[in-house]
Amino acid sequence: MSASTDPLSPPAPAAPLPSIWQAIVEALRGAHGRDFTEGPIGRAIFILAVPMVLEQVMESVFAVVDVFVVAHLGADAVATVGLTESFMTMLYAMAIGVSIGAGAMISRRIGEKDAEGAAHTAAQVLLFGLAASLLLGAIGALAATHLLAMMGASAGVQANVSFTRIMLGCSASVVMLFLVNAVLRSSGDAAIAMRVLWLANGINIILAPALVLGLGPFPKLGIAGAAIGTTIGRGVGTLFALSKLIRPGSRIQLKRHHFALDAGLIRRVVGLSGSATFQVFIGMASWIGLTRILASFGSNALAGYTIGIRIVIFALLPTFGLANAAATMVGQALGARKPERAEQSVWKAARYASVFLGAVGVVFVLAARPIISVFTQEAAVAAYAVSALRTISYGFVFYAYGMVVTQSFNGAGDTRTPTWLNLFVFWMLEIPLAWVLATVFGMGPQGAFWAMTISFSVLAVASATLFRRGTWKSRMV
Secondary structure: OOOOOOOOOOOOOOOOOOHHHHHHHHHHHOOOOOOOOOOOHHHHHHHHHHHHHHHHHHHHHHHHHHHHHHHHHOHHHHHHHHHHHHHHHHHHHHHHHHHHHHHHHHHHHHHOOOHHHHHHHHHHHHHHHHHHHHHHHHHHHHOHHHHHHHOOOOHHHHOOHHHHHHHHHOHHHHHHHHHHHHHHHHHOOHHHHHHHHHHHHHHHHHHHHHHHHOOOOOOOOOHHHHHHHHHHHHHHHHHHHHHHHOOOOOOOOOOHHHHOOOHHHHHHHHHHHHHHHHHHHHHHHHHHHHHHHHHOOOHHHHHHHHHHHHHHHHHHHHHHHHHHHHHHHHHHHHHOOOHHHHHHHHHHHHHHHHHHHHHHHHHHHHOHHHHHHOOOOOHHHHHHHHHHHHHHHOOHHHHHHHHHHHHHHHHOOOOHHHHHHHHHHHHHHHHHHHHHHHHHOOOOHHHHHHHHHHHHHHHHHHHHHHHOOOHHHHOOO
16 A cells, blocks of 8 residues: 555645745734845735735725715715814824834834844833823814814814814824834734734724714714724724733833833934924825815815825825835844845835836726715715826826835935925925916816825935935934
């Protein structure tokens, strides 16, 4: 009897999974033993990017779910979400800015094999973020009514101030979720960050419609229910992430002594994050300027823009996942004194992003109407939303390169270069161009949409040109 037919012989080993499936499994389970400063660059990017992309998809789901549910309450409700998000951009700017600075420092320490230094930095970042977000939340909640009036909100929008007050007042849930996930990503634990967003979104997907519409045992809270569902989801996600960071075996394990106040380290983090925060604020605050221009054309235009830009964000945020993977690779490679590996990682990630986003852009251009019809049946709102989605999608390939390269500057700790780029592109080009096209040339909201496409394309070309100079390789953090 041959060995192959002998029932007592050990079973033949299973055929190995194809390389791509092995990488996917490793990415989703978590690459706990992998050193991202060694081995094939493409595989390392893939393993980091898969959970980061899925994480960013989940982050964008927050926005899409809220708009989808609130759209059933009418144009004023959607416009309220849009105006509130314009205020939230300032909060996002702080959260993302601090996470950029923290990520650059933590990934550099990981590349240097200094796990203790990475944990101490992470703890100080979380302390600073909590204190700052609690202060900003209190101010935002108290000033919610005045903020809506300042933005030219209609009476119907101002009647929905409860949504704005809850979202701004619960700022800590937003900031802390950004920061704990930044700690996980920069250390290489991207799979855990992904699961955090899955949990947070799962809760939001259930609670938001239930609380808005009063489904089952839940009370009917209207637009305020969307804010409550989002806040609870983010809060639970944050607590889950913190539980992973204090558990033994993680790449960064936080202990009590790491939280002893270190004013000197916080000053370093703030110094590095300051320009990063200003950088993000410039880009995000430009949305406030665009929103103000569009608000002058009425609630239908503003609601259409809000729906269109949320769908665009849904497509762009996965590309931020690739950009974050590139930034982590850059920081860890520089920590390991491998600058050429850092540069190769950036260009590979940018190529992957351009292929993905280019394909999505084609779909959006060709299928804008059926996509928008899922979110609204109001003809006037839908017309503006279709116009926004198509026009902004024309520049998607450029956006891919710009997003990856800009974030890679940040991963290297060079936060000043993209700050100056954002200042020029968004405030000296985009806002004036949007106003001129929309009002002087009489293009209306379409002019603002074209200004966005042109500006993001200019940012991509300028950032790639400066990145090739290589001055970021000598940045110390």
